[in-house]
Amino acid sequence: MLDQIFSVVFLTGFLAATLRMATPILITALGEMIAERSGILNLGIEGIMVLGAFVGFWVSYQSGDLWQGFLWGGLAGGIIGALMGIVSVRFHANQIVTGLGIWILCQGLSSFLNRRIFGISSVRPQLPTLPAIPIPGLSKIPILGETLFNQNIIVYGTLLLIPLFIYFLRQTSWGLHLSAVGENPRAADAAGLRVEWIRFLATTFGGMMAGWGGAYLPIAFYGLYTDDLAVGRGWMAIAVVAFGRWSPLGMLAGALIFGASSALQYRLQAMNFPLPYQFLLMLPFLITLIFVVLFVRGGGGPAALAKPYIRTQSE
């Protein structure tokens, strides 16, 4: 058993699966980070992922085009993100409560549409998933090649997003405005920034990314949709943002750890590891729990996170 775990084949498959499973969490976490930097804590991204997964699957299935599905999954997420933005920015609602509502609303909506459109038969329609595109030459490197250079195109795209996000946050005026609004909205307002508008856009963008993170699951990984497809991944993304201290590179590390916990579950299941399978199923959640307790503690983050900004009142 142990020599099986430490074999090259196992390691290669495990690392490749880790990156594949980290990708949806990373996409979602990157979007959530943008929203949080503007001062809006969107706890509904778990639900938005579920909705993105459903819409992505549905449109792909109807149109036969995976890219159309992926696009619409993100758009659906964007609509919900905009709703979160309106409620928390325009109406100054409590963001924790709103986020919980969005989470439950989106889960209910996806399951409602799924029942209506695909019924409750046990035979589920399947999609072909996005193919892996090996990069010539590089993919032949042992272990590393299979992990980094033989993935589907969304994985490559997400990895390329990281330097892009770093550049955006540090080098562009938009990135600086975003942080200003999240750190001190009053000062930002006084300096002429449109606080409400920036927060709204950031939250909409965060919702869109969560929709894409969800749409990734049926389109690039499972090839089917069930109501519990995304389960827990949105909350993992929220944990990843705090673990990464709101910086893209740190979040990559966090997403890889959660990706690894899912990959480990699948690998152990596939090799008939002698543990009741319920314990394998709970493994990602248990690892998340332990990880959060050990490494994700309070403090840090944008100073105005989750605080409504009311222009007319003084603090």
Next chain:
Amino acid sequence: MLQKIVLWTHKRTSNWQQMPDWLSSLLVILLAFLIGALFIIAIGASPLAAYGALLRAAFGSVNGFAETMIKACPLLLAGLGISLAYRAQFWNIGAEGQIYAGGVCAAIVGLYLHGLPTFAHITLTLLAGMIGGALLGFFPALFKVRLGVNEMITTLMLNYVVIQVVAYLLHGPLRDQASGITISPQLLKSAWLPIVVERTRFHLGVLLAVGLALLIHWFIYRTVLGYQIRASGENRRAARVGGIRVNWVIIWTVLLSSALAGLAGAVEVSGVQHRLVEDFSPGYGYLAIAVALLGNLEPVRVIFSSILFAALLNGADAMQRAAAVPVPVIYVIEGVVIVLVAVSIFRRKGSL
């Protein structure tokens, strides 16, 4: 549309603060059902037929009403627990897991403690459920207070862990070998909550839950700890300066909160199922969030909101049969209720 209605109420009441709580709660319910109706129309069904079937099933007969009340019972208990925790600004979303933990502990006591008189056995069964729930709530509270770990993530992750533990127990040690499906044997008769209304499943737990709601109302407004819970929630720093040991208060609040959720699980096992069943909670722990929020975290009002959501839960199947509206529409309504509560009621409370 939402904005128009909000503006309209704004004009009518001239000032948000002047609109009484109960009126805004009623508005929230009305709006949520209207939005639910839009979804029903969107799939080509009739909202009147659907809601009519729902109401008839939930309240149209003695048996229907009894079924609504036995579903309201766990919702009320868990909703009371959530109200306490949210008042202290501890965002417990782990009631579902706490319900399962309570159910398991109650089932074990109900199955294996032989030779006790009925009263003692029931009491011990329910107590075991409370301890099971409280144990599950204790660690997130400790991590929150000691290490500053986000309680939402820890309580939610524990839900998934506990549900798998229950599945494992029902596939292994607790499984009824005589049965073809994964359920435990029946609890000993002495651990069953007595039936109150003949020929229905209306059990004593319902009355117990309503009594507890009144007790908790008294607890929140008339005892020292209740005052400290409210103070810690309103303003942590002020409470600390005022000499309240906020960390202790939070731990006690969460213990109470999760014990109530555990009791909800115990009541479901000992009053309704009479055995441990996989998936014995149809999301009570999540529905209870909406129950507590719609009740404005006020114990007495939570009684009414728990009956509302129980009616939804109970009537959903009838609605599906009569108007072909898929059951999950009730979770859509639930989500809309929470969002609307966030907009309306919590607005006036400033920080909360």
